[in-house]
Amino acid sequence: MSLIVQKYGGTSVGSVARIHAVAAQIAKLAGEGEQVAVVVSAMGDTTDRLVELAREVCPDPDPRELDALLATGEMISTALLAMALRRLGLKARSWNALQLPIETTAHPGRARISRIEARALKKDLESGIVPIVAGFQGRAANGDLTTIGRGGSDTTAVALAVVLEADECQILTDVDGVYTTDPRMVPEARRLDRISFEEMLELAGQGSRVLHLRCVEFAARYGMKLRVLSSFEPGPGTLICQEYSKVEAPLVSGIAFNRDEAAITVANVPHQPGVAHAMLKPISRAAIDVDMIVVNAPREERVDFSYTVHRDDYGKALELTREAASGYPGATVEGDDRVAKLSVVGSGMRTHAGVATRLFETLAKEFINVRLVSTSEIKISVLVAEKDLERAVGALHRAYGLERAPSS
Amino acid sequence: MSLIVQKYGGTSVGSVARIHAVAAQIAKLAGEGEQVAVVVSAMGDTTDRLVELAREVCPDPDPRELDALLATGEMISTALLAMALRRLGLKARSWNALQLPIETTAHPGRARISRIEARALKKDLESGIVPIVAGFQGRAANGDLTTIGRGGSDTTAVALAVVLEADECQILTDVDGVYTTDPRMVPEARRLDRISFEEMLELAGQGSRVLHLRCVEFAARYGMKLRVLSSFEPGPGTLICQEYSKVEAPLVSGIAFNRDEAAITVANVPHQPGVAHAMLKPISRAAIDVDMIVVNAPREERVDFSYTVHRDDYGKALELTREAASGYPGATVEGDDRVAKLSVVGSGMRTHAGVATRLFETLAKEFINVRLVSTSEIKISVLVAEKDLERAVGALHRAYGLERAPSS
Numbered sequence: 120m121s122l123i124v125q126k127y128g129g130t131s132v133g134s135v136a137r138i139h140a141v142a143a144q145i146a147k148l149a150g151e152g153e154q155v156a157v158v159v160s161a162m163g164d165t166t167d168r169l170v171e172l173a174r175e176v177c178p179d180p181d182p183r184e185l186d187a188l189l190a191t192g193e194m195i196s197t198a199l200l201a202m203a204l205r206r207l208g209l210k211a212r213s214w215n216a217l218q219l220p221i222e223t224t225a226h227p228g229r230a231r232i233s234r235i236e237a238r239a240l241k242k243d244l245e246s247g248i249v250p251i252v253a254g255f256q257g258r259a260a261n262g263d264l265t266t267i268g269r270g271g272s273d274t275t276a277v278a279l280a281v282v283l284e285a286d287e288c289q290i291l292t293d294v295d296g297v298y299t300t301d302p303r304m305v306p307e308a309r310r311l312d313r314i315s316f317e318e319m320l321e322l323a324g325q326g327s328r329v330l331h332l333r334c335v336e337f338a339a340r341y342g343m344k345l346r347v348l349s350s351f352e353p354g355p356g357t358l359i360c361q362e363y364s365k366v367e368a369p370l371v372s373g374i375a376f377n378r379d380e381a382a383i384t385v386a387n388v389p390h391q392p393g394v395a396h397a398m399l400k401p402i403s404r405a406a407i408d409v410d411m412i413v414v415n416a417p418r419e420e421r422v423d424f425s426y427t428v429h430r431d432d433y434g435k436a437l438e439l440t441r442e443a444a445s446g447y448p449g450a451t452v453e454g455d456d457r458v459a460k461l462s463v464v465g466s467g468m469r470t471h472a473g474v475a476t477r478l479f480e481t482l483a484k485e486f487i488n489v490r491l492v493s494t495s496e497i498k499i500s501v502l503v504a505e506k507d508l509e510r511a512v513g514a515l516h517r518a519y520g521l522e523r524a525p526s527s
Numbered sequence: 528m529s530l531i532v533q534k535y536g537g538t539s540v541g542s543v544a545r546i547h548a549v550a551a552q553i554a555k556l557a558g559e560g561e562q563v564a565v566v567v568s569a570m571g572d573t574t575d576r577l578v579e580l581a582r583e584v585c586p587d588p589d590p591r592e593l594d595a596l597l598a599t600g601e602m603i604s605t606a607l608l609a610m611a612l613r614r615l616g617l618k619a620r621s622w623n624a625l626q627l628p629i630e631t632t633a634h635p636g637r638a639r640i641s642r643i644e645a646r647a648l649k650k651d652l653e654s655g656i657v658p659i660v661a662g663f664q665g666r667a668a669n670g671d672l673t674t675i676g677r678g679g680s681d682t683t684a685v686a687l688a689v690v691l692e693a694d695e696c697q698i699l700t701d702v703d704g705v706y707t708t709d710p711r712m713v714p715e716a717r718r719l720d721r722i723s724f725e726e727m728l729e730l731a732g733q734g735s736r737v738l739h740l741r742c743v744e745f746a747a748r749y750g751m752k753l754r755v756l757s758s759f760e761p762g763p764g765t766l767i768c769q770e771y772s773k774v775e776a777p778l779v780s781g782i783a784f785n786r787d788e789a790a791i792t793v794a795n796v797p798h799q800p801g802v803a804h805a806m807l808k809p810i811s812r813a814a815i816d817v818d819m820i821v822v823n824a825p826r827e828e829r830v831d832f833s834y835t836v837h838r839d840d841y842g843k844a845l846e847l848t849r850e851a852a853s854g855y856p857g858a859t860v861e862g863d864d865r866v867a868k869l870s871v872v873g874s875g876m877r878t879h880a881g882v883a884t885r886l887f888e889t890l891a892k893e894f895i896n897v898r899l900v901s902t903s904e905i906k907i908s909v910l911v912a913e914k915d916l917e918r919a920v921g922a923l924h925r926a927y928g929l930e931r932a933p934s935s
Contacts, residue, residue, distance in 0.1 A: 135583045169603075175543045177610040184613070187621050188606035191599040195577075198596035199584050205592070206585040213595050217625040218670050239670075262626050262647075 121286035122244070123148060126158040126254065126276030130293045131350035132196050133163035141350060142203035144291070145249060149209060154244050156283060158254045158276040159200055161192025166255075182227030183263055186256075190216065190264045193253035193272070201251045210248040214239065216256040216264065221275065223257030223265045230257050230265035232274065235282045244283075252279060270331035277334050281341045288338065288345050289356070290330060295349035296357035297322065297329050299521035300374040305513050307522035311372060313358040318372045319345075321464040321498045335359065370474060371465035371519040374512055380410065381433035381456035382490060382502055383440050384425040388450045390417035397446070398424055401439040407432040411460070411493045411500060421449075425491055427502060430456050458490060459508040462500040463515060474519075475499055481518040487511050529694035530652070531556060534566040534662065534684035538701045539758035540604050541571035549758060550611035552699070553657060557617060562652050564691060566662045566684040567608055569600025574663075590635030591671055594664075598624065598672045601661035601680070609659045618656040622647065624664040624672065629683065631665030631673045638665050638673035640682065643690045652691075660687060678739035685742050689749045696746065696753050697764070698738060703757035704765035705730065705737050707929035708782040713921050715930035719780060720763065723770040726780045727753075729872040729906045743767065770874055778882060779873035779927040782920055788818065789841035789864035790898060790910055791848050792833040796858045798825035805854070806832055809847040815840040819868070819901045819908060829857075833899055835910060838864050866898060867916040870908040871923060882927075883907055889926040895919050 125145065132138050148155050160166075169188050173180040180188075197213035204211035216223075219239060223230035243250040254272025257265045267274060273290055280288035295310060297319065302308040314322075316339035323332045329347055338345045338359065348356035388394050395414060402409060411427045428436045433456040444450045468474040478499055482489055487510065491502040503511050516522065533553065540546050557563050568574075577596050581588040588596075605621035612619035624631075627647060631638035651658040662680025665673045675682060681698055688696035703718060705727065710716040722730075724747035731740045737755055746753045746767065756764035796802050803822060810817055819835045836844045841864040852858045876882040886907055890897055895918065899910040911919050924930065 135580070138584060172543070172603075172607065173610060176546060176607050177614040180610045181613045184606045184609045184621055187609075187623075188603060191602045191606075194599045194602070195580075195596060198592045198599075199580065201592045201595075202581060202585040202588045205589045213592055215595075215625075215672075217623075218672075264623075264626075 120152050120154060122154040122156070122283060123287050123289055124156045124158065124276055124280035124283065124285045125289045125291055126272055127160065127350055128272065128290075128292045129160040129163050129165070131291055132159055132200065135199075138162075138196075138199050138203050141291075142200060142207055144350065145204060146207045146209055149249060155249050156240060156244065156279060156285070157200065157249060157251045158272055158279060159193060159196045159251060160254050160272040162196050162199075165192040165195070186227045186266045187264045189266050190253070190256040193255050197251045197253045204249055204251070210246070211251055212243055212248050213251045213253070215253045216258050217262075219252070220258040221256065223259060223267060225259040225261065225263065225265065227263075227265055229268045230259065232257060232267060232278045235278055237279075237282045240279075240283065268333075270334065273331050273334035274337055277337045277341075277343055277345065280343050281337075286344070288343050289348050290334070290345060291348050291350035292329070293349070293351065294329060294347070295352060295354045296347050297359070298373065300512055300516055301376070304376075304509055305516045307516060309522055309524065311357050312355065312524075313360060314372055315466050316359060316361065317497055318464050318466055319359045321462065321495065322373055322375045330359075369465055370467035370471055371463055371521065373465075373521070374461060374463055374515055376459060376461040376508060376512055378459045378505060378508065379430045380427045380458050380460045380502065381430045381436070381454065382425060382427050382458050383433075383437055383452065383454045384423060385440060385444050386423045386451045386453070387421050388424055388444065388447050390420050390422045394422075394447070395424060398440060398443050399426070401443055402428070402436055405435060405439060407436050411491055411502065413491045413493055427458070427460065427491070455490075457505045458502050459505045460500055460502050461508065461512055461515070462498050463519070464498045466497050468499070469496055477518055478515065481514050482511060485510055485514050528560050528562060530562040530564070530691060532564050532566065532684055532688035532691065532693045532696045533699055534680055534697065535568065535608075535699050535758055536680065536701070537568040537571050537573070539699055540567055540608065543607075546570075546604075546607050546611045549699075550608060550615055552758065553612060554615045554617055557657060563657050564648060564652060564687060564693070565608065565657060565659045566680055566687060567601060567604045567659060568662050568680040570604050570607075573600040573603070594635045594674045595672045597674050598661070598664040601663050605659045605661045612657055612659070618654070619659055620651055620656050621659045621661070623661045624666050625670075627660070628666040629660075629664065631667060631675060633667040633669065633671065633673065635671075636674055637676045638667065640665060640675060640686045643686055645687070645690045648687075648691065676741075678742065681739050681742035682745055685745045685749075685751055685753065688751050689745075694752070696751050697756050698742075698753060699756050699758035700737065701757065701759060702737060702755070703760060703762045704755050705767070706781065708920055708924055709784070712784075712917055713924045715924060717930055717932065719765050720932075721766040721768065722780055723874050724767060725770060725905055726872050726874055727767045729870065729903070730781055730783045738767075777873055778875035778879055779871055779929065781872055781929070782869060782923055783872060784867060784869040784916060784920055786867045786913060786916065787838045788835045788866050788868045788910065789838045789844070789862065790833060790835045790866050791841075791845055791860065791862045792831060793848060793852050794831045794859045794861065795829050796832055796852065796855050798828050798830045802830075802855070803832060806848060806851050807834070809851050810836070810844055813843060813847060815844050819899055819910065821899045821901055835866070835868065835899070863898075865913045866910050867913045868908055868910050869916065869920055869923070870906050871927070872906045874905050876907070877904055885926055886923065889922050890919060893918055893922050
C-alpha cells in the first residue's frame, strides 16, 4: 500500500458533474488499496469572481481581508468533494488551513508555507478516511487566513506530500502530462514519460503552463516525486523526479515558448562599469520584471545592451530606457514588441555542445533571424520575431527528433 | 461612550451597494463616539444557494460538510464589509468562528453556542478597530465548523453582546421595528417604541417574523437590551427589554398571526388517561411539530381532542391520527387545512380579565367563528377560518385601540 497525495485544480472541480468525476477517480485509487490524501483548488473561476467582488467593494482591497475572502473558495470545494466521496460510500473529511493548521508567513497574497500540522490527517488516513485539504490557503501566526499566491494549491500538495512522507504527489489537471512542446502548436508533440526536476524547472520558467515554478522547486528540494496527470481521462501522465543517470539523459527534452515578450536594445553606449545598472535601475524601480539580459562584446569601446520585458510593460520600459540613455551621447534606443522567446531544454545538453549548433543551423535553414540568445546549463533561449515562432518551434521539434520516444 | 453590538441580516448586506450602505451606517455610529462590534449574515440568498449546491452533489449531504460549506457565506460577507469600512477610513477586521473561536456544541446544523472567546475582539475595540464577526457559525470542540440554525446570526449577536457586556444589541433588518400587527395586513398597524421580552417571545412564537424566538430567549435570560432597527432608513426602532412596571404595561401590545396552520379534531373518544398520548405519539414519532393542543371538558365520559400542525404536515398527520383513532369505536376524525391562528399578546392581560371578553365580543360582531382557543399568561390564541383572518386581525386591532400610542 502506498500513500498518494492528489491535487485537483479549478477546472477539474469546475462543476458538480466534475466533482462527481473527481470523486470517482479518487474512489478508484482508494479501491486499488492506496491511501489517498487530496488537495483541491476553488471551483472553476471562483477565485477570479471573488477578486472581482472585492474590487467592486474597494478598488484596492485590504490584503488581509482579500485573503480571508479568497480562502472561502477552497473551503467550498473541499466540503463539496467530501460530500461527493461520502455519496460513493467512502469516508472523507474536509480540512481548511485554520483547522489543521497550515502555518504560513504573514505575507497576505504571497505567504509561504512554514509548517503543516499533519496529526489529524495521519489519523484520518489510518482510519481509512480520505482527507480533503483546502489548497492555496494558510494561517499566519496571528491566526489570520493567508493565501500563498496563484498556483499555490500545487505547492500545498507538494508540501503535504513531504510532510506525510507520501510515495508520490500527483497534480491532476486538464492536460495529460508534460509535452515536448505545446501540442496545439506542433501536432507531433509527444508526452514525456518522465522528466527531471531541473528540466521541468526550466520549462516552467520558460512559459510552460503545466506546473508552477514554485511547486517544482519545492518538490525538487525535498526529492518528492511529482506526477502530472489528466483529471479527465486515464493515463500514466509524466513523472517528474530526480535526474536520471547521465547515460539515459535525453539531449533535449522539450521546447517551451512565450509570446508575451518585448525587446529593447540600447545601442552604442560606452563600455564602462555602471552603464547596465544605469539602464536597468529605473526599470526595476517601476517594478517591471526583466527576463533576458544580453550585452554584446564591446566594439570600439562601445556596446549594445538588450533586454526583454513582458509585453504589457513595453511602453513604460521603453520610455524609461530612452530617458536613461539620453545621458549617453550617441546612444540609440530601439524596441520591438512583436517578438517571442523559445527555449530548448534538456539535461543532456550539459555534455553535448551540438545542441546549440543544431539550433542555429535549423533556424538558418528556415531563414529565421535570431534576435537575442541567452543560455543556462540545460537551456538555450532565443528571441525571434513572433511571426516566425510557430515555424521555429516546429522545425526544432523535428531537428531534435522530439516526436520519437527516446530509444532507451 | 457606550458599546453597541450591531447585527446586519442577509438582505441588509445583499449587494455591494448594500454593503457600502451598511458600512456608512456603522461609520456614522462610530463617528458619534460609540464603540461598535458587528455581526453579519451571509449576503442575500447565499445560504440557500449553498444548500442547493450541496443537494446537487448529494441529496442527503453529510451534516459536518454541509456546515463547513454554509459557514463560507458569512466569511465572505465579513471580509467584504471590513473592506468597505476600511475604504471609509475606519479600521475594521473580519473574524470567523474558528479564529475567535466561537465554541458550540457538536450538533451540525443546530449547534448551541457554549462560549465566545472575546479577547481578540476586546483588543480590537480598545484599539479603535471595528470587529466584524461571522454570524451563524461556530466551532465544535473537535475543531469542526458548525452552524447554529437559521436565524442563528441574531443569536450570535446577542451572545456576543452578553460576552462583551455591551450596552445594547441592535438587530438591523428590513423592517423598522416591531409592529402591533403586520402592517401589510392592517395599514393602521403602529411601530412599538418598546416591548417586553415576554411579549416579544409570544409574538415571535406566534408567527411574527421580526426576531427569532431563540435570540429573544437568549437576550431575556441575560437581560441584554435588544433593539430592532431598519438597515435601510434611520429611526429609533423598537427596544425590547425587561418588563416595565405594572402601571405602564399595555393591555395588549400586538397581534401576531400564522396562516400555515391545519387543525385535526378527534371527536367522541373515551375520557380516560392515555388517550391524548395515544393520539400524539405517532405524530411526534413522525417528527411532526404540534402547536396548539386543546381538549374540551368531557361530556358523558367522552371528549373531543384537537390539535394543530404545520399545513405541510397535514396529510401525514391526518392519516396517522385516523390510524390511532381506529382503536376507539365511535371516535371520528375531522381535519381542516384552511385555518389560521391569531394571537393577542400583552403583558397587561395578566391582570385584566377583559381582554378575552373583548376578543370574543369583537369576533362575534364580525360573525367570525372561533374554532379553537388556547391561552397563556400573556397571550390568547384563537384558530379561525383562513378567509376570516384578515377581517379578524383588523377588527381586533381597532377593538384594542392599537393604532393609538399608549397614553403613557
